[in-house]
Amino acid sequence: MKTELVKKAATHFFNSSLEPEVQLLGNGLIHHTYKATDPSSKKTIVLQAINTQVFKSPEDIVHNYLLVYQFLSRQKTAPIPAPVSTQEGQLIWKDEDLNAWRATEFIENSFSPMTAGTAGDAFTVSKIFGDFTRTLSGIEVSNFREIIPGFHHLPWRYRQLEDAIAIAPLDRLLKSTHSIAAFRQRKGLVNFNESIQHDPSYPLRIMHHDCKISNILFDKITNQVICPVDLDTVMPGRFFSDLGDMIRSMSCSVDENSLCWEEIHIIPDFYQSIIRGYLEGVGDIFSNAEKQHIHWAGLIMIYMQGIRFLADFLNGDIYYKIEYPEQNLNRALNQLILLEKLETFLKDNYNFSPY
Helix, strand or coil: CCHHHHHHHHHCCCCCCCCCEEEECCCCCCCEEEEEECCCCCCEEEEEEECCCCCCCHHHHHHHHHHHHHHHHHHCCCCCCCEECCCCCCCCEECCCCCEEEEEECCCCEECCCCCCCHHHHHHHHHHHHHHHHHHHHCCHHHCCCCCCCCCCHHHHHHHHHHHHHHCCHHHHHHCHHHHHHHHHCCHHHHHHHHCCCCCCCCCEEECCCCCHHHEEEECCCCCEEEECCCCCCEEECCHHHHHHHHHHHCECCCCCCCCHHHCCECHHHHHHHHHHHHHHHCCCCCHHHHHCCCHHHHHHHHHHHHHHHHHHHCCCCCCCCCCCCHHHHHHHHHHHHHHHHHHHHHHHHCCCCC
16 A cells, blocks of 8 residues: 555554654555554554455454453453554544554564474464463353354355356366365265254354464564464354364465475374364363364365365456466365375374264
């Protein structure tokens, strides 16, 4: 965004007539995020323009954030950055182009690593996000708003795939036949997800929904965890959401864009560390049913991401950005291979198979 627009937005969160100092913060793909400083008071905030193409109701993001912040403040546990109001006492300011801006306090002497390089890092990440859900277990879930409807609802995602198959151009359909058949063969994962929707043994819990090490703040001096951040997708979810996505993203030997099919595999100590860290983090809040089905988490989330990539390819690449024509198809194949590798890994190491 233009610097002038960012500075204009920042002035609404500062009680000063001086021009604020702004600089780009992080490398997020969804929002535009900046560090803004008031030269007069030296107050520094994190200023963010919410992507309203992805998040249709930015007020819901702020609503959920405030619920979490107030609850954690009452619990006197590790707080998240405090929300910052505008001079008019509002938590959102909209510019003339209807961009929605919000701000939180800037935590000094903090940093966020980009990747979890070791199994120990993976344990730390999963434990922090498990602890996040455990700490919020006393909050009223019904007060939260659904930020992205159906975000991790696998039956709905599967219907999206079938709808895409029904209207896909013939050339894209022919290129996808193998992947379509393979995902259809694993519809048991969809059926399981459907079966737990109204089962009290699998309650809705407050989940982060974007669990990665770059969304955790660490202290630069002590290297200790401060708190999780980037809470835009905090909303009710099932037991598999956060854990499954960490398995998908951290236990794989390559990322989702890799075309080195033969190099895709599950890293055993990463997988084990993620499971161990998450269960330690959630403590005793999980039901026996959730614990017994803990290994479904990675399968469900890898499957879900795979069919989302495939549906987007069939729909003409309207959601995920691509750098070449068949990238979403290849991403789907990447996830399908990872799913097959996880199936084999679970069978060999845990004597577990969901089918």
